[in-house]
Amino acid sequence: MYLYDDIDRAMLEDRAAEFRAQSQRRLAGEITEEQFKPLRLMNGLYLQLHAYMLRIAIPYGTLDPAQLRKLAHVARTYDRGYGHFTTRTNLQLHWIKLRDAPTILEELAEVGLHAIQTSGNCIRNLTADPHAGAAADEVDDPRIWAEVIRQWSTFHPEFSFLPRKFKIAVTGAPTDRAAIRIYDVGLRLKRDADGALAFEVRVGGGLGRLPHLGPVVNPDLPARHLLSYLQAILRVYNRHGRRDNIHKARIKVLVASLGAEEFARQVEEEWNKTDKAAVDIPDTELARIRGMFQPGGFETRPARSAAFEAARAADPRLARFARRNLTAHKIPGYALVAVSLKEPGETPGDATSEQMELVADLAERYSLNEARVTYEQNLLLPHVKLDDIPAVFAALDGAGLATPNIGLVSDIIACPGLDYCALANTRSINIAQAIARRFEDPATAERVGELKIKISGCINACGHHHVGHIGILGVDKKGEEFYQLTLGGADGDDAALGQVLGPALPSERVSGAVDQIVEAYLAERHDGERFIDTFRRTGLTPFKEAVYADADQTR
Amino acid sequence: MPTLIKRADGRFFAAEDVFVRLADEEAMPPAGGVIVSLSRFHAEGERLLADGRPVGVAVAPSEEVESLAYDLPRIALVVLEFAKFRDGRPYSSARILRERFGYAGEIRAVGDVLLEQAAFMVRCGFDTFVPADGTGAQAWESAAHRYRYVYQSAADGRPPAYAERVLA
Amino acid sequence: MKALTANRLYDGEAVFWKSGAWVERFADAELFGAEETAEAAQSSAAAEITRVVDPYLIDVIEADGGPAPLSYRERLRALGPTNKPGHGKQAAGGADVARLAHAHGSARSTGRVNLIRRK
Numbered sequence: 001m002y003l004y005d006d007i008d009r010a011m012l013e014d015r016a017a018e019f020r021a022q023s024q025r026r027l028a029g030e031i032t033e034e035q036f037k038p039l040r041l042m043n044g045l046y047l048q049l050h051a052y053m054l055r056i057a058i059p060y061g062t063l064d065p066a067q068l069r070k071l072a073h074v075a076r077t078y079d080r081g082y083g084h085f086t087t088r089t090n091l092q093l094h095w096i097k098l099r100d101a102p103t104i105l106e107e108l109a110e111v112g113l114h115a116i117q118t119s120g121n122c123i124r125n126l127t128a129d130p131h132a133g134a135a136a137d138e139v140d141d142p143r144i145w146a147e148v149i150r151q152w153s154t155f156h157p158e159f160s161f162l163p164r165k166f167k168i169a170v171t172g173a174p175t176d177r178a179a180i181r182i183y184d185v186g187l188r189l190k191r192d193a194d195g196a197l198a199f200e201v202r203v204g205g206g207l208g209r210l211p212h213l214g215p216v217v218n219p220d221l222p223a224r225h226l227l228s229y230l231q232a233i234l235r236v237y238n239r240h241g242r243r244d245n246i247h248k249a250r251i252k253v254l255v256a257s258l259g260a261e262e263f264a265r266q267v268e269e270e271w272n273k274t275d276k277a278a279v280d281i282p283d284t285e286l287a288r289i290r291g292m293f294q295p296g297g298f299e300t301r302p303a304r305s306a307a308f309e310a311a312r313a314a315d316p317r318l319a320r321f322a323r324r325n326l327t328a329h330k331i332p333g334y335a336l337v338a339v340s341l342k343e344p345g346e347t348p349g350d351a352t353s354e355q356m357e358l359v360a361d362l363a364e365r366y367s368l369n370e371a372r373v374t375y376e377q378n379l380l381l382p383h384v385k386l387d388d389i390p391a392v393f394a395a396l397d398g399a400g401l402a403t404p405n406i407g408l409v410s411d412i413i414a415c416p417g418l419d420y421c422a423l424a425n426t427r428s429i430n431i432a433q434a435i436a437r438r439f440e441d442p443a444t445a446e447r448v449g450e451l452k453i454k455i456s457g458c459i460n461a462c463g464h465h466h467v468g469h470i471g472i473l474g475v476d477k478k479g480e481e482f483y484q485l486t487l488g489g490a491d492g493d494d495a496a497l498g499q500v501l502g503p504a505l506p507s508e509r510v511s512g513a514v515d516q517i518v519e520a521y522l523a524e525r526h527d528g529e530r531f532i533d534t535f536r537r538t539g540l541t542p543f544k545e546a547v548y549a550d551a552d553q554t555r
Numbered sequence: 556m557p558t559l560i561k562r563a564d565g566r567f568f569a570a571e572d573v574f575v576r577l578a579d580e581e582a583m584p585p586a587g588g589v590i591v592s593l594s595r596f597h598a599e600g601e602r603l604l605a606d607g608r609p610v611g612v613a614v615a616p617s618e619e620v621e622s623l624a625y626d627l628p629r630i631a632l633v634v635l636e637f638a639k640f641r642d643g644r645p646y647s648s649a650r651i652l653r654e655r656f657g658y659a660g661e662i663r664a665v666g667d668v669l670l671e672q673a674a675f676m677v678r679c680g681f682d683t684f685v686p687a688d689g690t691g692a693q694a695w696e697s698a699a700h701r702y703r704y705v706y707q708s709a710a711d712g713r714p715p716a717y718a719e720r721v722l723a
Numbered sequence: 724m725k726a727l728t729a730n731r732l733y734d735g736e737a738v739f740w741k742s743g744a745w746v747e748r749f750a751d752a753e754l755f756g757a758e759e760t761a762e763a764a765q766s767s768a769a770a771e772i773t774r775v776v777d778p779y780l781i782d783v784i785e786a787d788g789g790p791a792p793l794s795y796r797e798r799l800r801a802l803g804p805t806n807k808p809g810h811g812k813q814a815a816g817g818a819d820v821a822r823l824a825h826a827h828g829s830a831r832s833t834g835r836v837n838l839i840r841r842k
Contacts (some may be wrong), residue, residue: 007704007716014702022671027733031671031771035688038641039671047776049800050811051735080810095810097734121641151706151716158650158709159679161643239619240648273655278708285717347806416794419804429806479795479829 096414134523258545301333417457426474680710
């Protein structure tokens with residue numbers, strides 16, 4: 001993984017020093033809140049219901065043990081001993097004081113961590129395929145390019161006051177594991193007709209009030225021109241994106257109003273006038289970054305591990321964990337091990353400092369010093385020898401991190417919601433917990449199979465509800481918490497926006513409604529059909545009947 | 556004479572403004588530098604330039620600097636207006652003037668111009684500033700030099716980090 | 724009835740106006756019966772940019788023997804997150820917290836129109 005050199009570290013130190021000076025000016029009243037707010041947002045510091053929230057960047061979801069330990073330390077020292085991993089693979093701390101923030105940034109800088117541009121109308125944290133570097137179908141490691149973009153976009157003087165936030169996701173395989181269709185720019189690595197590395201470039205995806213799947217604007221961008229092309233996209237957006245209405249200011253609105261073809265033409269025109277050599281990454285620098293992502297330390301192992309097979313034959317709990325939480329690795333004898341942050345009854349995506357430290361230890365001992373954060377709010381140990389799985393399982397199990405529910409009904413994505421967030425209409429954590437408890441029996445959850453539930457406490461859709469197999473959106477109905485359910489959303493290659501099931505339900509009806517939906521699915525499903533498959537075959541009807549049959553129940 | 560902040564060779568100092576900003580209907584003074592709106596420049600620019608006086612053109616955030624391309628060699632000053640500090644369009648305009656058209660005249664930042672954006676403005680090619688927050692040249696000089704390195708090339712010619720890495 | 728609330732600048736704590744000072748417990752908040760006094764307090768508070776951020780008025784009702792914010796959101800601010808009973812103001816426990824936590828009649832506040840906008 002990328003290691004910060006003196007220049008990268010200097011950036012973080014200078015940024016921390018700058019923010020310290022800015023905070024001091026604010027605390028002394030030399031600048032107003034209106035002037036200070038964009039500055040603190042560009043350092044990921046929000047003011048929420050109970051305190052400041054700090055959003056620490058985890059670029060492309062990759063961490064080393066020192067970084068994880070530092071996050072644990074910061075959470076313990078300056079917060080309440082836990083953090084929340086988000087759908088943008090960042091870490092949020094909910095109880096931060098402004099006067100501690102400059103010191104926190106200095107501490108984070110020591111291990112190459114920061115909160116740069118995790119908010120504000122600028123280019124935000126880069127996300128990538130969580131299986132990067134381990135997936136057999138990968139054309140190129142997307143994190144190489146995510147790091148290239150990260151550096152180029154950091155403190156970009158032209159693009160720090162965009163009409164609105166800007167999110168870029170990169171995937172490196174034909175299968176999209178980074179949900180590239182729901183971002184302002186989605187990039188998919190591929191080989192062009194001559195076998196050279198290229199990007200399929202999508203622009204104008206996004207959720208929120210006006211959900212949109214991003215259309216392809218350039219199917220074959222030579223990879224070496226990534227930055228100059230991005231500059232053209234950002235410049236067209238910076239100059240022509242709407243600034244009159246905050247709800248119409250994302251690039252997706254510009255792309256939709258111009259049409260993808262005209263937008264692509266304008267980008268192309270701007271790009272053709274660009275001195276590309278001044279912007280594009282030189283080969284030497286690309287090679288330097290690429291070199292840091294070369295996999296190293298893998299042993300030659302047989303594809304099957306006798307020790308692992310024996311252990312899982314003897315322990316049904318380990319067997320279930322292996323079925324649900326392991327992913328095949330491109331290197332024989334290795335696997336990716338998911339660390340579930342979705343223990344039923346707990347807050348989805350939360351981890352205590354102790355849990356972070358445990359994962360750091362496991363990453364160091366068993367995963368070639370690497371851990372990942374997924375946008376589904378779980379963690380990952382990407383390079384674990386099959387031989388070591390029993391030991392890793394035992395350690396995770398002891399810390400409540402081994403729930404065998406990856407991709408299942410209790411592996412719920414939920415934003416922090418009204419319990420923390422100033423923007424929310426309703427709570428979401430309690431809804432997630434109620435649903436997860438209903439399906440906490442692992443055998444039941446496995447029987448239901450793949451079912452991705454995503455919950456957002458407001459239309460800003462931080463919980464990605466539009467692309468949940470079951471999406472749940474909190475709405476405000478005269479002082480009470482109501483929830484609108486959608487079905488049939490999906491966020492990968494088969495991305496789709498969910499369809500509204502019916503009128504919003506009161507809080508106490510939601511987990512029961514999910515139960516009814518699951519029952520309807522189990523009744524309808526053909527062999528081998530996941531929930532989403534059955535839904536695509538039957539449409540809303542059986543589910544609508546199941547939930548709304550007794551109209552009185554919605555009151 | 557009103558003062559503004561001027562940048563030269565990495566230093567910042569207070570300087571006098573030798574230009575007068577004219578409203579669209581205002582009569583031209585007999586001599587001296589004038590700043591007119593883009594639309595007035597399009598209407599009367601030739602005459603103004605023929606007068607032999609320094610001419611400045613003020614460009615609003617929604618206006619495109621490309622329309623000045625032909626006349627840039629003869630324009631002494633381009634004024635880019637920040638309607639609100641959050642409206643980042645002038646940053647693009649400045650870079651286009653410097654990097655695409657090679658404009659060598661003065662680019663001035665006016666409007667909601669705040670100290671905390673000094674570094675961005677300098678990097679995009681601005682060289683004079685009329686701050687709205689009462690800050691002075693010394694503060695601007697410090698603000699413009701907060702970062703030892705930059706990651707990307709821009710209008711100020713600072714070498715991006717990757718160039719520094721090769722030298723190291 | 725109204726109360727005046729804000730977040731304290733240096734630590735973001737939700738605080739309530741009481742006779743020119745800021746208190747941490749909703750139970751100690753000054754309650755305004757008249758529009759003019761409420762708005763006068765808000766003006767004073769808004770000028771104190773080094774003490775608090777964005778002071779705003781909230782609706783307060785009588786609920787089960789004492790004042791409570793009308794808005795469910797403001798009740799959460801006055802108590803703390805429901806998923807962590809040991810965090811926030813509610814951790815202090817006591818009669819006021821218990822009453823507020825179980826008070827009936829919450830609804831959307833009519834006193835606060837503009838939510839904080841994230842840029």
